[in-house]
Amino acid sequence: MRQIRDIYRRIAPRLIVAAGLSVMLLSAMTACSPPGNDYAGYADLPEEGWQYGDTLWFEAVHPDSVCRGRLVVGVRHDNGFPFTSLWLETTVEDGGRPRTDTLEIRLADSFGSWTGRGIGASFQASDTVARSFSHRSGSRIGVRHIMRADTLRGVTQAGIFFVPEAL
Numbered sequence: 001m002r003q004i005r006d007i008y009r010r011i012a013p014r015l016i017v018a019a020g021l022s023v024m025l026l027s028a029m030t031a032c033s034p035p036g037n038d039y040a041g042y043a044d045l046p047e048e049g050w051q052y053g054d055t056l057w058f059e060a061v062h063p064d065s066v067c068r069g070r071l072v073v074g075v076r077h078d079n080g081f082p083f084t085s086l087w088l089e090t091t092v093e094d095g096g097r098p099r100t101d102t103l104e105i106r107l108a109d110s111f112g113s114w115t116g117r118g119i120g121a122s123f124q125a126s127d128t129v130a131r132s133f134s135h136r137s138g139s140r141i142g143v144r145h146i147m148r149a150d151t152l153r154g155v156t157q158a159g160i161f162f163v164p165e166a167l
Contacts, residue, residue: 038062038069042076042159049151050158055091055144058160062137069164071133073103073143074126077116081154083147084108088158090129091142102146103129122156135162 039060073088085106092099105127108114116125141160145152 038067038162038164040159040161042074042157044157045155049153050145050155052145052147052150052152055142056158058141058143059138060135060141060160060162062135062162065137066134067137067162067164068132068134069162070131071129071135071141072126072161072163073105073129074124074159074161075105075107075155076118076122076124076157077107077155078123079121079154081107084110084112086155087146089144089146090160091144092135092139093142094136094139101129103127126161129160132165133162 039062041058041060043056043058045056071090071092073090075086075088077086085104085108088103088105090101090103105125106115107123107125114123116123118124143158143160145155145158
């Protein structure tokens with residue numbers, strides 16, 4: 001029994017150091033990786049509708065200064081949305097010149113049935129804007145509709161989420 005206590009006294013400090021290093025290494029490896037989203041933000045849109053020139057701005061802040069992953073845009077709509085698709089423009093301000101991209105999110109099939117998920121009269125749909133996207137923490141991302149309507153009705157919320165790549 002005494003031999004076991006002597007062995008424990010010699011090994012215990014090393015085990016504590018090894019456990020501490022393991023926790024630090026694991027924290028560093030998972031700082032910008034799944035399972036959860038690194039950033040998600042939605043903005044409510046007015047009941048009167050989304051004006052053509054109104055850009056929704058999101059300031060994505062990550063635990064790391066730069067993260068790499070997928071940039072996804074999501075929308076929530078109701079039965080008042082009059083189209084089958086929603087065309088959006090995203091703008092990423094990342095220090096230098098802004099990067100702009102367009103995206104079509106199909107909200108209904110050819111029979112007029114909503115394709116998104118939802119309960120009752122509220123549905124949500126999303127689509128990836130960019131894969132293997134490098135994003136600097138704190139830089140702004142804008143989303144606006146580019147439909148041929150001055151005021152777009154039926155969209156209740158729009159937002160972005162960033163899904164980090166696995167290490």
